[in-house]
Amino acid sequence: MTFQQLTPTWQRAAMRDLPSRGRCHATFLLAYSARVRRCVGAEAWITAALEKPTHMAASLDLRGTAELLLDVGLAKVEDVVQITHELAKLDQVADLSTLKGIARLLIVRRPPDWLRASVVEGRLTAEFIPAPDLEALSWLGPDLDPIIVAAYRQLYGHRDDELLKRIGDAGELMIMAALHALNRQPRHVSLVSDRFGYDIELNSQQDRYGLEIKAVVPTTADRVLLSRHEFDVAARMEDRWKIVQITISSIAVVRGVVCAADVLNIRELSSSALVQMAPHDTAMFQWNESAEFRPPDDMWVPSDLEVPSSFSFSLRG
Incomplete structure (x- = not known):
């Protein structure tokens, strides 16, 4: 018998799968019980965990946790309940390190909706x-960051670059839409080549201007990543080149769709400000392929660009 038969669908849907401390302790008791007892069926498995001499056992959601372990493949019911090798490695001692190891395992097997967007x-x-989720995970303390990042890398790895590119694409398209609304006739030159050293080109009768677009979320708005080629072009074009930074709400990244209402701020940074911050190449210092700038707020100026209300862009590809 499986828990799909034991528990009504609406109750299963309402269960919280986050690895709270209670959920991880329940996982430990169930894993230990499956190893030391011959549990024939799911009910015997829960009963064995309840009989473990600990004052916490009766207060834990053992039934919901058992269902979770079955759902994510960390346990299975054949003749007896069996657990996977990776979970069996964590059923020796219920200390804090073990419980945190279980937390990481549960996050990987049942990743929360926000996991992919939470690592930038x-x-x-x-x-x-x-x-509420952050509160449920607060027991992880200073290990919260490395656990989430490790789970993210295990699940997504190289796809991090894909999401960052989609956010960057969204920023460029929003600025293109804003410029079209002003009838500025922009050229989206980054679609042609990286050799330009900027993303969008504007032309007047007198000259050519380059806009380097940086799409960020609030926690990354304090820094600018710039390639050496982009910096060299900025220095050469002087006041005909600038950065346009567009800050997107983190909610949009979690939702997977960026709309005009998700734009929190648009501001600009001149090429002269960048040149002022960057040290010159010397015998003891030399640029490599890129650098990170952290301009103070007073170097930025507000932009008069506005993204049209009809704008929408999917970050999911």
Whole structure:
């Protein structure tokens, strides 16, 4: 018998799958019980875990946890209940390190909706995690960041670059839409080549201007990543080149769709500000392929660009 037969569908749908401390402790008891007892069927498995001499057993959601373990393939019911090798490695001692190991395993097997969006440039961005979920995971303490990042890398790995590219694409298209609305006739030159050293080109009768578009979320708005080629073009074009930074709500990234209402801010940074911040090449210092700038707020100026209300772009490809 499986828990699909034991538990009504509406109750299963309402269960919380986040690895709270209670959920992880229940997982430990069930894993231990499956190893030391011959549990014939799901009910015997729960009963064995309840008989474990711990004051917490009766207060834990053992039934919901058992269903979760079956659903994600960490346990199965054949003649007896069996658990996977990776879970069996975590059923020796219910110390904090073991429970945190179980938390990471559960996150990988049942990733929350926000997991992929919560790691930006290799770092956890807690603002992507709903407050109730963040509270449920607070027991992880300083290990929250490395656990989430490790689970993210195991699940998504190279796809991080794909999401960042989609966010960048969204930013460029929003600025293109804003410029079209002003009848500025922009050229989206980044679609042609990276050799330009900027993403969007504007032409007047007198000259050519380059806009380098940087789409960010609030926690990454304080820094600018720039390639050496982009910097060289900025220095050469002087006041005909600038950065346009567009800040997108983190909710949009979690939702997977960016709309005009998700734009929190648009601001601009001049090429002269960048040149002012960058050290010159010397015998003891030399640029490599890219650099990270952290311009102070007073170097930025507000942009008069507005994204049309009809704009919408999917981040899911």
